[in-house]
Amino acid sequence: MAEEAPAIVLDKVNKWYGTMHVLRDVTMNVAQKERVVVCGPSGSGKSTMIRCINRLEVHQEGRIVVDGTELTDDLRALDTIRREVGMVFQSFNLFPHLTILENCTLAPISVRKMPKAEAEELAMDFLRKVKIPEQAKKYPGQLSGGQQQRVAIARALCMKPKIMLFDEPTSALDPEMIKEVLDTMVSLADSGMTMVCVTHEMGFARMVADRVVFMDRGEIVESGTPTRMFEDPQTDRLKLFLSQILRGH
Amino acid sequence: MTMPGNSAPAALHAPIDARDRPPSSVYGPVAWMRANLFNGWLSSGVTILFGYLIIRAAIGFVDWGFLNAIWTVPALPNGNPDPATCRAVRGTGACWAAVGDKWRFITFGRYPYDQQWRPGICIALFLSLYVMSAMRQFWRKELAFIWLGILTLIGVLMWGGVLGLRYVPQDEWGGLPITLILATFGLAFAFPLAVFVALGRRSTQMPAVKLICVLYVELIRGVPLVALLFMASVMLPLFLPSGMNIDKLLRAQIAIILFVGAYVAEVIRGGLQALPKGQAEAADALGLSYWQKTMRITLPQALRLVIPPLVNTFIGFFKDTSLVLIIGIFDLLTSGKTAMSDPTWQGSSTEIYIVMAIVYFGFCFAMSTYSRSVERKLDSAHNR
Numbered sequence: 316m317a318e319e320a321p322a323i324v325l326d327k328v329n330k331w332y333g334t335m336h337v338l339r340d341v342t343m344n345v346a347q348k349e350r351v352v353v354c355g356p357s358g359s360g361k362s363t364m365i366r367c368i369n370r371l372e373v374h375q376e377g378r379i380v381v382d383g384t385e386l387t388d389d390l391r392a393l394d395t396i397r398r399e400v401g402m403v404f405q406s407f408n409l410f411p412h413l414t415i416l417e418n419c420t421l422a423p424i425s426v427r428k429m430p431k432a433e434a435e436e437l438a439m440d441f442l443r444k445v446k447i448p449e450q451a452k453k454y455p456g457q458l459s460g461g462q463q464q465r466v467a468i469a470r471a472l473c474m475k476p477k478i479m480l481f482d483e484p485t486s487a488l489d490p491e492m493i494k495e496v497l498d499t500m501v502s503l504a505d506s507g508m509t510m511v512c513v514t515h516e517m518g519f520a521r522m523v524a525d526r527v528v529f530m531d532r533g534e535i536v537e538s539g540t541p542t543r544m545f546e547d548p549q550t551d552r553l554k555l556f557l558s559q560i561l562r563g564h
Numbered sequence: 565m566t567m568p569g570n571s572a573p574a575a576l577h578a579p580i581d582a583r584d585r586p587p588s589s590v591y592g593p594v595a596w597m598r599a600n601l602f603n604g605w606l607s608s609g610v611t612i613l614f615g616y617l618i619i620r621a622a623i624g625f626v627d628w629g630f631l632n633a634i635w636t637v638p639a640l641p642n643g644n645p646d647p648a649t650c651r652a653v654r655g656t657g658a659c660w661a662a663v664g665d666k667w668r669f670i671t672f673g674r675y676p677y678d679q680q681w682r683p684g685i686c687i688a689l690f691l692s693l694y695v696m697s698a699m700r701q702f703w704r705k706e707l708a709f710i711w712l713g714i715l716t717l718i719g720v721l722m723w724g725g726v727l728g729l730r731y732v733p734q735d736e737w738g739g740l741p742i743t744l745i746l747a748t749f750g751l752a753f754a755f756p757l758a759v760f761v762a763l764g765r766r767s768t769q770m771p772a773v774k775l776i777c778v779l780y781v782e783l784i785r786g787v788p789l790v791a792l793l794f795m796a797s798v799m800l801p802l803f804l805p806s807g808m809n810i811d812k813l814l815r816a817q818i819a820i821i822l823f824v825g826a827y828v829a830e831v832i833r834g835g836l837q838a839l840p841k842g843q844a845e846a847a848d849a850l851g852l853s854y855w856q857k858t859m860r861i862t863l864p865q866a867l868r869l870v871i872p873p874l875v876n877t878f879i880g881f882f883k884d885t886s887l888v889l890i891i892g893i894f895d896l897l898t899s900g901k902t903a904m905s906d907p908t909w910q911g912s913s914t915e916i917y918i919v920m921a922i923v924y925f926g927f928c929f930a931m932s933t934y935s936r937s938v939e940r941k942l943d944s945a946h947n948r
């Protein structure tokens with residue numbers, strides 16, 4: 316029974332910035348261990364939607380349930396969800412005044428109350444998984460963009476989240492660094508993590524996504540398996556979007 | 565034919581190495597002077613004119629302050645110093661003997677003469693407190709206890725009345741210890757106050773707190789410190805219930821804390837404002853609580869950003885403590901001015917002003933040098 320409960324439920328979610336309607340009746344379920352790729356033109360509300368899932372943004376109508384907990388004004392619910400959901404940002408957002416290792420151990424120690432030694436061991440484990448254990452004592456400013464983004468992934472994983480959110484994790488990177496980050500995300504997907512990932516990397520979507528969701532102007536326009544979406548788009552908007560992306564690459 | 569490159573003989577590189585350094589015509593002191601001081605007729609003329617003025621002033625100062633100066637004077641039969649030789653050189657030579665005679669009064673004010681070793685130790689304690697707080701190896705929790713301990717010790721030494729020390733009421737204190745007390749307590753309390761006000765002013769959850777913080781900052785900033793000091797010394801006693809008599813120094817101290825707090829709060833708020841939003845968001849996304857996020861992520865980075873304006877505020881405020889002169893508190897400047905009014909040393913105020921300026925300058929220069937070294941250290945630690 317509990318196995319069947321979806322990891323994330325978005326039910327007719329609406330959000331406005333002032334008078335601008337940025338999310339319109341967004342309804343989507345993400346199953347446990349499902350990997351969803353969200354794509355769509357710039358300004359279509361992808362970031363807003365994904366940020367509503369860990370309540371960095373507050374929705375105004377509809378229901379969001381994450382891992383069985385509904386997102387409300389209740390602060391305890393918020394704490395629970397923030398622990399269960401990890402997030403990776405386009406601009407990395409590492410803490411520049413802390414070392415790589417401290418970036419990774421801060422939340423486990425202060426939020427999960429993990430002993431320092433244990434947190435450091437855990438952090439080193441994840442830094443090895445993202446293949447940069449040797450950088451542990453450096454500061455973020457001393458790393459390349461690709462390395463920083465891999466640290467950001469490791470930092471989120473150190474909280475042992477059940478769900479990982481990615482908001483365009485490779486769009487701030489130079490082309491030669493995109494692959495190292497995508498490889499990290501592929502191996503994370505292989506480990507069975509529930510993932511919602513905003514990205515325009517179609518190769519990545521084909522390789523790992525169970526489902527691709529296409530958003531435009533605040534709505535979910537179309538969704539389906541990557542093959543179906545990319546080879547047989549049903550709506551004109553998706554066709555247009557795909558043609559623009561392919562031309563762009 | 566071989567490929568040039570890897571196997572090229574070392575001799576080929578020699579002329580290139582020699583050209584690594586720019587020629588002295590574009591680099592070095594001579595080039596610097598040519599580019600900055602003698603760049604054209606007008607620039608050369610201005611340089612020569614100002615050079616002349618500066619040299620003339622320097623010669624005049626050396627003449628007055630050293631060559632023609634009177635360092636000691638003989639004593640009169642009654643034991644007092646005889647200022648006659650000083651009077652003779654008035655206008656052409658400095659009378660450092662006045663400073664030599666008056667330095668204890670300038671430093672300690674009207675504190676009982678035979679007890680002045682107590683404020684003397686207090687000055688040393690203050691200085692060691694500053695030095696310790698400046699050193700990184702002392703930046704840990706125990707430092708708070710050290711502060712508490714030393715400040716208590718200073719209180720005991722100044723007041724006395726225990727441990728066989730004679731009781732010295734506060735209105736007999738004076739000089740440098742008063743300035744250091746006002747500055748040190750002023751900072752120690754204004755800084756945390758400022759942090760809370762800065763955070764409160766940015767609060768989105770608590771509009772009432774935000775309003776109070778905005779009112780506090782705007783009201784205090786809209787009033788000159790002199791007015792605040794007057795209010796604290798003259799008006800406050802009128803509002804307090806009769807019998808409740810807060811000591812004058814404490815009232816001035818509170819006025820200073822409130823004043824500095826408002827300015828420092830705005831500096832800190834500027835730093836918080838300048839941080840990228842992503843820092844707070846990343847902390848939120850990791851599940852850190854508000855205080856964890858503030859204390860570990862946003863505040864440390866914001867403070868680092870505002871070190872220069874913060875030190876600027878501190879330096880300004882250190883000098884502003886001398887405004888307590890106008891409400892009759894006996895700080896360094898007041899005791900200096902009182903020393904000048906001694907009829908024996910009439911006409912020696914310049915010398916005393918110079919000595920006091922050196923003392924103020926020493927503290928301010930130490931602050932700014934230290935802040936620059938901290939900035940450099942933080943920069944090299946976190947960047948590149």
Ligand SMILES: Nc1ncnc2c1ncn2[C@@H]1O[C@H](COP(=O)(O)OP(=O)(O)O)[C@@H](O)[C@H]1O
Binds near residue numbers: 337356358359364
């Ligand atoms: N904080 C904000 N205030 C006002 N408008 C915003 C804010 N954040 C985003 N928007 C607007 O909401 C829309 C959706 O933005 P976003 O979710 O960032 O789109 P995407 O990530 O798909 O590019 C855009 O039109 C954007 O300008």
Ligand SMILES: [Mg+2]
Binds near residue numbers: 362482
């Ligand atoms: Mg976006």
